[in-house]
Amino acid sequence: MSTNIVELNNITKSFGDFRALTNINLNVRQGEILTLLGPSGCGKSTLMRIVAGFEKATSGDVIISGQDVGKAPPEKRPVNMVFQRYALFPHLDVFDNVAFGLRLKGLPKARISEEVTRMLELVQLQDFASRWIGEISGGQAQRVALARALVNKPSVLLLDEPLAALDLKIRHHMLEELKRIHTETGTTFIYVTHDQDEAMILSDRVVLINKGEIExxxxxxxxxxxxxxxxxxxxxxxxxxxxxxxxxxxSISAVVNLPVGATKVATGNLHEGAPVHVSIRPEAIRIASANGEAADANQAIGTIEDVVFIGSRVVYKVRHQSGTLLKCQEHHDAAGIRFSVGSPVSLSWDPASVVVLAN
Known part of the structure; x- marks a missing residue:
């Protein structure tokens, strides 16, 4: 069973009359990648800055490695932070940027050389040690920032939107690099992003934050x-x-009336007549040529209004006679795109794929 390396107990943060965080309770497990996810302004970066010590909680406790660090300054906490803008020193080369923190600690020159060389090999920049920061790419600069943070062997590495300034292709490559580096070091990562794809690819667990509260x-x-x-x-x-x-x-299932017809759901303990929201993912909806009217629950008849080809996937937008638009998705294979705009189609889905949601 994993131990908790970070414990946040009843964290609240206010800026004047604005409440940025409300009663956040969160444990971070040793060695995991935990992502704080949410829209801009939801409080995720504020929460990370409280862990780092750059902000003080209005109330609540911050425990790292069993120690209450709520009043400790950033340099006294066993964490390091990688920022979106890297915060590298342009007047130093790659080697000296990574060595900066070790020199502040007064380590012997030979030890610094050994540690920096090892870290540059970890981020695969051993051939760039003498390059100036202005002479390397954005992705390489981000790896220098990672190396500079990791060389100090923090208990927790904090990453605040570290890939936001990179283009899509480099971002995906850096996500792979982050996973590799995490595997090789075993360091606990707390990662902040507003991008759900990044969270899905990288995380062991995700914390979704909405308006200062954990959703x-x-x-x-x-x-x-x-x-x-x-x-x-x-x-x-x-x-x-x-x-x-x-x-x-x-107690185990229900029938819900929706604009597209009756649907069975594998959810128990609902109340007859109660209003509900349901979610059906596009890939859970099967599409076929229409053959008459929908006779059973979990079926609908409609007309294709749009076809979107996305490489390995085809997304069909189907207009039901009620006016409701449904999206369904299937894998694009040798059969190609099976339906065109204007085609009448039948849609169906399993009860287990229908998720009943709270407001």
Whole structure:
């Protein structure tokens, strides 16, 4: 069982009359990659800065490696932080940027050389040690920032939107690099991003934050497949969100009336007549040529309004006779794009793929 290296207890942060964080309770496990995810202004970076010591919580406790560090300055905490803008020294070369913190500690020259060389090999920049910061790419600069932070052997590495300034291709490469570096070092990572794709690719667990409060915590698969709230379903990937009410229910399942017809759901303990939101992911909807009217629950008839080809995927936008637009997605294979705009189609889905959401 993993031990908790960071414990945040009832963290609240106010800036004047504005409440940025409200009663945050969160444990970070030793050696994991935990991502703080949410829209701009939700409080995720403020929470990281409180862990780092750059902000002080209005109330609550910050425990790192069993020690209360709430009043300790950043340099007295066993953490290091990598910023979006890297914060590298342009007047120093790559080697000296990485060595900076070790020299402040007064380590012997030979030890510094050994540690910096080892770290540059870890981030695969051993051939760039004498380059000036202005002579390397954005992705390489980010790796220098990682090396500079990791060379001090922090208990926790904090990464605040570290890839936001990079283009898409380099960002995906750096995500792979971060996973490799994490595996090789075993350092605990706390990662901040507003990009759900980054969170899905990188994280062991995700903390979704909304308006200064934790909305949901879980693995990427749990957050995508089993969102507990409407906000979480909207934030994680594309989905079909429909409003309806419960027609009938028992302890293990229910029938929900939706604009596209009745749908069975594998959710128990709903109340007859209660309003509900449901989420059905596009890839959970099967599409076929229409053959008459929809006769059963979890079926709908519609007309294709748009076809979007995205490499390995085809997304069909289907207009139901009620006016509701549904998206469905299938793998693009040798059969090609099977349906065109204007085609009548039948849609169907399994009860287990329908997620009933809280408001």
């Amino acid at each position: 949901q915590i879980g693995t990427p698969d749990e957050m995508y497949s089993a969102p507990k709230t409407l906000f979480c379903a909207k934030f994680f990937g594309d989905t079909n969100l429909l409003d309806g009410h419960v027609q009938s229910a028992d």
